[in-house]
Amino acid sequence: MKQESKVYSETNRLPIKPPVYNISDALSKRINILKLWLIIMVVFIHSYTTTVNFVSNDVSLVVPQWLEIVKYIISQCISRCAVPAFFMISAILLYRKPFKWKNNLVKKTKTLLVPYLILNTFWILFYFVCQHIPMLSDYFSNPDNIVAEWGIGKWISVYLFEPFLYPLWFVRNLFLLNIFSKVIKFIVDKIPWLSLIVAFLVWYLLPFSVNKDTIFWVFGCFIVNKNINLNALDRIPKSLMWVLYAALIAADVITRNLFFNNYIHGIAVICGIIFFFVCLTDFKEGKFKSAVLAVSSYSFGIYLFHEQNLSILRKLCTKFLPQTALIQTLEYFLIPAFIIFACIILCMILNKIAPKFYAVLVGNRKQ
Numbered sequence: 001m002k003q004e005s006k007v008y009s010e011t012n013r014l015p016i017k018p019p020v021y022n023i024s025d026a027l028s029k030r031i032n033i034l035k036l037w038l039i040i041m042v043v044f045i046h047s048y049t050t051t052v053n054f055v056s057n058d059v060s061l062v063v064p065q066w067l068e069i070v071k072y073i074i075s076q077c078i079s080r081c082a083v084p085a086f087f088m089i090s091a092i093l094l095y096r097k098p099f100k101w102k103n104n105l106v107k108k109t110k111t112l113l114v115p116y117l118i119l120n121t122f123w124i125l126f127y128f129v130c131q132h133i134p135m136l137s138d139y140f141s142n143p144d145n146i147v148a149e150w151g152i153g154k155w156i157s158v159y160l161f162e163p164f165l166y167p168l169w170f171v172r173n174l175f176l177l178n179i180f181s182k183v184i185k186f187i188v189d190k191i192p193w194l195s196l197i198v199a200f201l202v203w204y205l206l207p208f209s210v211n212k213d214t215i216f217w218v219f220g221c222f223i224v225n226k227n228i229n230l231n232a233l234d235r236i237p238k239s240l241m242w243v244l245y246a247a248l249i250a251a252d253v254i255t256r257n258l259f260f261n262n263y264i265h266g267i268a269v270i271c272g273i274i275f276f277f278v279c280l281t282d283f284k285e286g287k288f289k290s291a292v293l294a295v296s297s298y299s300f301g302i303y304l305f306h307e308q309n310l311s312i313l314r315k316l317c318t319k320f321l322p323q324t325a326l327i328q329t330l331e332y333f334l335i336p337a338f339i340i341f342a343c344i345i346l347c348m349i350l351n352k353i354a355p356k357f358y359a360v361l362v363g364n365r366k367q
Helices: 025-047 065-095 101-130 152-160 166-179 181-190 192-205 212-225 230-235 238-254 261-280 287-296 299-320 325-353 355-361
Strands: 051-053 058-060
Touching (some): 025 261, 025 287, 025 299, 065 181, 065 238, 101 152, 101 181, 101 299, 101 355, 166 181, 166 299, 181 192, 181 212, 230 261, 325 355
Antiparallel strands (some): 051 058
16 A cells, blocks of 8 residues: 655654644634624625616615715725735635645635536526516616627626626636635745735735735735734734724725825725724624624625625615615615625525535535
């Protein structure tokens, strides 16, 4: 029988264990709580809108200035740290221990690619059916999404470049990053500080939308490479984090129409990731923490199911409710809350009545 080869140290001839980035059970729980905050922020990002599209016309919402500022603070300032944080966490979780590229890609096909294909295809078919039902067609009216009118180029685009369910771009990019994970790790391992500096400068000096996926993936890889203990962030006084983050958010809002806002916004994003980890994940053990962790296990399900349902419910409210300041305020807070709750219930029902299908749908993630 062929024996597995081992690497030994020169001095004591004991096997050398590959380096492992330690994530304790307590830190793992904090990361899961952070994921819940992040997915809530993603829902609020997608709830921000000034126009609602219908077949007959586009309804431009008349939003009071004070409400517009509130929505901007929550959706465009605070919540914008969510996606970068997700990429950084994904990199940390991947690189925390050695892995084989082929095995990882097989795993990511199940956890990322399969859910991507299923959900993208489901919503294409759903829109196609609803667009042929007169009483429903008004709610599925975007001219770019009239499925019966698509050519071959559009079909290729909605699977490869611009997913029909557009939040799936995150899953697509995450899968691509896993394809190049070994290359990125090789570069960061060879020139860690240079990789970090270049990545930061590319992201910070260019428009904020540029390469936030790859950039924050590199940040996560760097954290593992340098064995940076995330719990060390707790040395920062929470009171200081609250004051600093509030000041950065205020500066972000005040300068939102100025040319240098991208730079302030970038600092606020970095600070936001640290703020939510330090101030809003370190709960005491007890029933509340257990409940939060139970809800956080549905984060991926919320991500998969929220967007189109959010859009449909928003259209229904716009069509049937007077869009007064009070109604718009309630809609902004209650629609995301209802959608998150409904997504969790949907996950629980699917897991109960069709556990195997649900497991495939959420990439075999633990519930």
